[in-house]
Amino acid sequence: MKTEDIISEVDTYILGTYDRIPLTIKEGKGSWVWDNDGKKFLDFTTGIAVTNLGHNHSVLTGVIKNQAEKILHSSNLFYLESQAKLAKMLVENSFANKVFFCNTGTEAVEGAIKFARKWGSENGGKYKILSTMGSFHGRTFGALSATGPSKYQEGFKPMLEGFDFVPYGDAESVADYAKSTELCAVIVEPIQGENGVIVPESGYLKDLRSICNEQNLLLILDEIQVGMGRTGTLFAYEHEGIEPDIMTLAKGLGGGVPCGAVLLNEKVAEQIKPGSHGTTFGGNPLAVSCAFETLKIINNNELLNSVGELGRYFKEKLNQLQTEYKELITQVRGKGLILGIEFASADMAKKIIDKTISEGLLTIHTAGNVMRILPPLNTTKEEIDFALETINKSLKEVHSDA
Ligand SMILES: Cc1ncc(COP(=O)(O)O)c(C=O)c1O
Structure with a gap:
């Protein structure tokens, strides 16, 4: 054409x-x-x-051809070797104990919000999520409710209940807010990409981690844009010497094939039972095979x-x-x-x-x-x-x- x-x-x-x-x-x-x-x-x-x-990339092209000749999709009704390999590599190279596979960034954020709320419901009925001004977390209702700029929400209100915002890069404002008994998690991007590549001062994530520890809150890091090696470490949180409780990944995870993931530590993961969450395509063999080979190359x-x-x-x-x-x-x-x-x-x-x-x-x-x-x-x-x-x-x- x-x-x-x-x-x-x-x-x-x-x-x-x-x-x-x-x-x-x-x-x-x-x-x-x-x-x-x-x-x-x-x-x-x-x-x-x-x-x-x-x-x-020749490795990815090879994996795609090879996987297409084996099987393209089989669902989460069964056990898949390709899922096991990627999940193990993600866990062994991060803070996480468990992985949930999905397809896109916004879907990973939806999962993170649900998992945080599930943990909150078992920890005093806490449900509120504190996000930051200028943030971008996605276009579906949970992720959109956690997204700072109102321009993304215009015409789609009301948003979900239970989301509040504090200035990005300002840990003190989180400390003031964190005393709320209804708060269960803080969600933040290590660098705000969509907002114009805003890099917070070093120490910000560390301060957020301390506040979350003191107030028994979960720290959710959205590494959808800056994870997978983009900042020079496999995950951006590594620069700060801290670990989140939940992390979202997508974008670069599949190397070009849609693949998303939520990574969780033990205390959050243990609240999630069969039926708590799910998706037909999450962990699709083609997607996770590409993600596995991509991760193998990047984690170097x-x-x-x-x-x-x-x-x-x-x-x-x-x-x-x-x-x-x-x-x-x-x-x-x-x-x-x-x-x-x-x-x-x-x-x-x-x-x-x-x-x-x-x-x-x-x-x-x-x-x-x-x-x-x-x-x-x-x-x-x-x-x-x-x-x-x-x-x-x-x-x-x-x-x-x-
Ligand atoms: C930090 C962050 N979170 C979430 C998303 C949403 O990802 P997706 O477009 O795959 O839904 C994006 C997309 O730009 C993003 O940069």
Whole structure:
């Protein structure tokens, strides 16, 4: 099909829930994708933190072919080796004792909320969940109720009962609130990705952990965007030397195939009985086989160290661009390979992102005035240099136009 026909048919037949960039994506290899006209782009969106090993990775392609020839689906009525392998590897490499498999991020957050409430119901009937302003946890009703910005909730109210919000990065406000006898859990992202890559000060998660311990509350970490190696450790909480009680994963977990998970410690897991929760597709053999191979590749010190090093290099160079273009760039933020460039206005962000796209670099326009950069974890210094050159060129053009 011709590019304009694809765009026209998508707009005609698919519900208009997305504000799409007028660009088709036909295929990909490594960090690169091609549109239907054969134009090549460096994909530093990774499908919004999903294709962490890049596109068309030979190991994943092999697993998919192999699994398709064995069995695609069989449900949770039976025991599956592929589920056992992934669950064991997740437990052995995290704080968790048990894993619940699902399909998407929002579904993982729904599960986390239910498991927290189940624990709360056995611990004095506590049911409230404290979340943070600016957070993003998903689009279904539980996750949406836990999501901070009201723009996501407009037209869909009332939200679920029992959710409150405190400023992100401010542990003291959680301490004040935590005395409420109805509170059962605090849910937080280690870095707020959708909100423009907001990195809290070091010590924030540690303080939240202490408050939760003191007040007998659960700490739920939403690592859907920043888990799976993105910050240079397998899970972002490792930087802070703490452990959550519940953690949600999705996005990068399946390496490109939809796969989500809720990880739980023993005290939460022991409250959950057969019939408490479930899903037809959760733990689907194709999804968990891809997730297992993805995790095997990512859970490697050399790769994780390289994420940290490349991230530091990228951020340092972006900071130099900020010094050069002070009127355009207000801040550079991030950790590992999740980076954000905050521009002086939303309009400027759009202009610069549009220019970088036309020069062959894909990034994400988020939170109004932020360019969010999510390279594959196995990207190279040369690819980062290409991205930097492209951003520099776009800044130069916008600067001389102004
Ligand atoms: C931190 C976080 N939680 C939850 C979600 C929802 O995930 P999904 O879009 O797979 O439902 C997202 C998606 O951006 C996210 O970034």
